[in-house]
Amino acid sequence: MDAIRITSPLDAKTVRELTVGTPVLISGVIYTARDAAHQRLIEALDNRERLPFPIKGQTIYYTGPSPARPGRIIGSAGPTTSSRMDMYTPRLLAAGMRAMIGKGNRSPEVREAIQKYKAVYFVAIGGAGALLAQSIKKVEVIAYEDLGTEAIHLLTVENFPAIVANDIYGEDLFEQGKAKYRRE
Amino acid sequence: MRLIASKLREIKARDIAETVAQLCQRANFELNEDVLAALKQAQQTEESPLGKEVLRQLVENAQIAGRKNLPLCQDCGTAVVFLEIGQDAHVIDGDLYEAVNEGVRQGYTQGYLRKSMVSQPFSARKNTKDNTPPIIHTEIVPGDRIRVICLPKGAGSENMSRLAMLRPGDGREGIIDLVVRAVDEAGANPCPPLIIGVGIGATAEGVMLLAKKALLRPVGKPNPDPEVAELEKEILGRVNNLGIGPLGLGGSTTALAVHAEVWPTHIACLPVGINLQCHSARHKEARL
Numbered sequence: 019m020d021a022i023r024i025t026s027p028l029d030a031k032t033v034r035e036l037t038v039g040t041p042v043l044i045s046g047v048i049y050t051a052r053d054a055a056h057q058r059l060i061e062a063l064d065n066r067e068r069l070p071f072p073i074k075g076q077t078i079y080y081t082g083p084s085p086a087r088p089g090r091i092i093g094s095a096g097p098t099t100s101s102r103m104d105m106y107t108p109r110l111l112a113a114g115m116r117a118m119i120g121k122g123n124r125s126p127e128v129r130e131a132i133q134k135y136k137a138v139y140f141v142a143i144g145g146a147g148a149l150l151a152q153s154i155k156k157v158e159v160i161a162y163e164d165l166g167t168e169a170i171h172l173l174t175v176e177n178f179p180a181i182v183a184n185d186i187y188g189e190d191l192f193e194q195g196k197a198k199y200r201r202e
Numbered sequence: 203m204r205l206i207a208s209k210l211r212e213i214k215a216r217d218i219a220e221t222v223a224q225l226c227q228r229a230n231f232e233l234n235e236d237v238l239a240a241l242k243q244a245q246q247t248e249e250s251p252l253g254k255e256v257l258r259q260l261v262e263n264a265q266i267a268g269r270k271n272l273p274l275c276q277d278c279g280t281a282v283v284f285l286e287i288g289q290d291a292h293v294i295d296g297d298l299y300e301a302v303n304e305g306v307r308q309g310y311t312q313g314y315l316r317k318s319m320v321s322q323p324f325s326a327r328k329n330t331k332d333n334t335p336p337i338i339h340t341e342i343v344p345g346d347r348i349r350v351i352c353l354p355k356g357a358g359s360e361n362m363s364r365l366a367m368l369r370p371g372d373g374r375e376g377i378i379d380l381v382v383r384a385v386d387e388a389g390a391n392p393c394p395p396l397i398i399g400v401g402i403g404a405t406a407e408g409v410m411l412l413a414k415k416a417l418l419r420p421v422g423k424p425n426p427d428p429e430v431a432e433l434e435k436e437i438l439g440r441v442n443n444l445g446i447g448p449l450g451l452g453g454s455t456t457a458l459a460v461h462a463e464v465w466p467t468h469i470a471c472l473p474v475g476i477n478l479q480c481h482s483a484r485h486k487e488a489r490l
Contacts, residue, residue, distance in 0.1 A: 094275060
């Protein structure tokens with residue numbers, strides 16, 4: 019199947035058109051956040067503080083890049099396991115986050131929240147950090163710099179490859195794929 | 203016992219540090235030929251078109267990483283270091299463990315590898331900033347040399363490890379069911395296609411080390427004991443029927459290989475350890 023080109027932040031119409039299994043090439047801006055940054059975002063929400071970036075409509079990429087060599091902007095930057103973020107995700111979706119990129123499947127609560135808040139979850143290829151870094155064109159640390167690799171980075175990407183794994187229609191790529199190829 | 207006067211061979215701590223530094227970097231940049239060959243082979247046999255495409259991209263990723271000295275995966279792992287120390291080797295000019303620590307420190311810094319180690323694991327979780335400390339396993343062997351193996355182990359797969367103290371009556375079937383269930387429940391998280399390290403026997407801590415060591419075997423090389431090799435083959439077949447596939451997106455390649463290592467155990471025990479290795483199966487070794 020040919021990949022469709024989409025722009026992040028995603029608009030509501032694009033999200034409606036995305037169905038499980040569709041390969042996409044994402045261009046635009048995405049924010050990185052993994053375990054430690056999520057913890058701080060949730061703390062900020064708990065304390066009714068402003069988040070370090072306006073999350074409404076935005077895409078979060080679960081990654082902790084390796085350091086850039088001199089003359090380069092980033093090292094390797096593949097996805098980390100999304101399920102570790104499941105405990106925080108419904109709160110961020112409620113706050114307006116529209117898309118996530120990671121690896122592996124999500125909890126039933128996250129899948130429900132994805133449907134409820136009309137969001138989308140993409141998977142990128144885990145362990146292909148060198149390949150995926152080629153689509154990253156600009157990097158800027160915008161919050162929690164003390165967290166190092168876990169800081170929130172604003173990435174500008176061009177044709178970043180991913181696949182729709184959970185859509186607003188409640189479908190799940192992992193369940194579908196497994197059912198199709200499982201042999202008893 | 204006949205006494206043989208043996209001469210000690212001296213090995214400088216600094217050379218051990220340098221070797222570890224090099225191995226950490228090479229392991230993170232260059233995928234071993236056996237892993238690459240297994241990924242290419244799987245591309246031929248994988249039934250899912252999406253799975254085939256994922257495998258193709260993993261081979262491409264390895265090519266880019268090797269060419270640009272970029273880590274294969276941004277998770278450059280916990281540095282697990284195996285030392286097989288000849289009983290006639292004598293480390294001079296420094297402390298052995300400090301030399302390994304220094305090697306990891308240098309390797310992860312000079313190689314622009316990600317530092318993922320945090321200090322106190324359940325509260326402070328402060329990054330040590332140089333990926334130390336490594337996990338060091340030593341073994342005393344005959345000879346006067348030191349074999350150093352670096353295995354950077356990613357957390358996605360490490361988090362899916364298992365230890366089970368089965369009852370002796372659970373037997374062979376119990377082992378197979380346990381491994382297949384562990385892989386099934388792990389699903390996409392450990393980044394399949396996997397190399398499945400299985401330890402059988404020994405004690406609780408011993409069996410986990412067997413499982414880890416099993417990952418060092420060339421991919422798909424069967425255990426020399428035909429009965430164990432048969433078990434490996436059966437588990438591999440069962441696991442690849444699960445349908446999980448490359449990166450869990452569905453397919454017939456959930457594992458590239460099952461490597462089992464066995465050890466004698468107590469009359470009351472049947473310990474089984476499972477250590478899953480993601481497709482980025484990285485390890486390099488040298489002999490000093």
